[in-house]
Amino acid sequence: MNVKLLKPILIALLFSAVTVHAESSPQVKQVAGYFLQPVGNLKVTALFDGELGLPRSDLLGISSVKANQLFEENFVPVDEHNQVVTDFSAYLVQTPTQNILVDAGTAKCFGPSLGHVPENLKKAGLQPEQIDTILITHAHPDHLCGITLDGKMVYPNAKVYLAKADVDYWTSAQNEAKASDFFKPLFKMTREALKPYQQAGQLIAFSKASFDVPNVELISTHGHTEGHSSYLIDGKNGQKFLGLGDVVHYAAVQFPYTEASYKPDTDAKRAIAVRKNIFEQAYQNHWWIGAAHVAFPGIGHIGKNVHGYQWIPAQYRPEQ
Numbered sequence: 001m002n003v004k005l006l007k008p009i010l011i012a013l014l015f016s017a018v019t020v021h022a023e024s025s026p027q028v029k030q031v032a033g034y035f036l037q038p039v040g041n042l043k044v045t046a047l048f049d050g051e052l053g054l055p056r057s058d059l060l061g062i063s064s065v066k067a068n069q070l071f072e073e074n075f076v077p078v079d080e081h082n083q084v085v086t087d088f089s090a091y092l093v094q095t096p097t098q099n100i101l102v103d104a105g106t107a108k109c110f111g112p113s114l115g116h117v118p119e120n121l122k123k124a125g126l127q128p129e130q131i132d133t134i135l136i137t138h139a140h141p142d143h144l145c146g147i148t149l150d151g152k153m154v155y156p157n158a159k160v161y162l163a164k165a166d167v168d169y170w171t172s173a174q175n176e177a178k179a180s181d182f183f184k185p186l187f188k189m190t191r192e193a194l195k196p197y198q199q200a201g202q203l204i205a206f207s208k209a210s211f212d213v214p215n216v217e218l219i220s221t222h223g224h225t226e227g228h229s230s231y232l233i234d235g236k237n238g239q240k241f242l243g244l245g246d247v248v249h250y251a252a253v254q255f256p257y258t259e260a261s262y263k264p265d266t267d268a269k270r271a272i273a274v275r276k277n278i279f280e281q282a283y284q285n286h287w288w289i290g291a292a293h294v295a296f297p298g299i300g301h302i303g304k305n306v307h308g309y310q311w312i313p314a315q316y317r318p319e320q
């Protein structure tokens with residue numbers, strides 16, 4: 001065969017293969033990452049920050065066989081490293097008088113697949129300057145870093161509330177020196193995120209006794225971190241929204257098996273007890289939930305399952 005002819009044939013074959021592949025798996029650019037849910041007189045907006053794979057090996061207290069079975073049965077997506085694709089969300093909660101942000105996303109702390117809270121907030125119709133209150137569930141970067149970008153406040157008119165236990169722990173040089181390689185970088189991230197708000201007098205490091213935000217009840221959910229906090233926001237007429245934070249990371253496993261824990265939890269035993277307790281309270285009281293790492297929008301209710309609990313996602317409704 002003429003070798004000169006071979007090259008164009010090969011190129012043609014290659015192109016046809018590429019075309020077939022492109023047709024079988026289309027590139028999808030997702031719609032804007034926000035979702036609206038009224039809760040009593042509250043307007044709640046889930047804001048997508050991004051996604052990241054969590055290692056299966058960080059799930060403790062359950063056999064890997066059982067955990068993998070649950071991931072498969074629930075069709076949980078996996079990434080190219082066979083890690084569990086996990087969503088990261090923040091929640092805008094608008095009361096008649098407040099624009100509250102529960103957590104603020106990651107900014108640049110965890111790489112380019114995250115950091116989309118501000119753009120999704122704008123797409124939802126609000127400017128960062130309009131946020132007056134930020135309730136941070138805990139000092140980990142995927143919840144806190146997003147308040148600051150390149151050393152500047154992203155939300156210049158907001159007061160930032162974070163438990164004093166978390167502020168003290170995650171800004172301490174002594175704790176940083178003792179920390180494992182996994183946790184060490186988090187200290188600098190925490191200091192840098194808090195710095196402009198501290199300097200402007202807009203950081204409120206609260207204790208259980210001093211916490212005071214209108215329409216918001218603090219529920220201490222320590223365990224994942226020293227000061228981990230959930231926030232119950234009152235929508236009146238018995239309607240309440242709970243900004244849950246990191247009480248659950250692997251939804252497919254930890255709703256039915258609350259005893260399964262997440263390796264980076266500061267106090268796994270306490271985190272397990274807290275998970276059981278808050279799931280039961282949410283179930284009994286019919287609270288709406290905003291769960292940072294449950295599949296976007298992570299808004300829904302907690303129900304009972306044959307084993308443990310189950311997540312009941314909100315239903316999309318164009319008008320309510």
Ligand SMILES: [Zn+2]
Nearest residue numbers: 140142246292
């Ligand atoms: Zn988190």
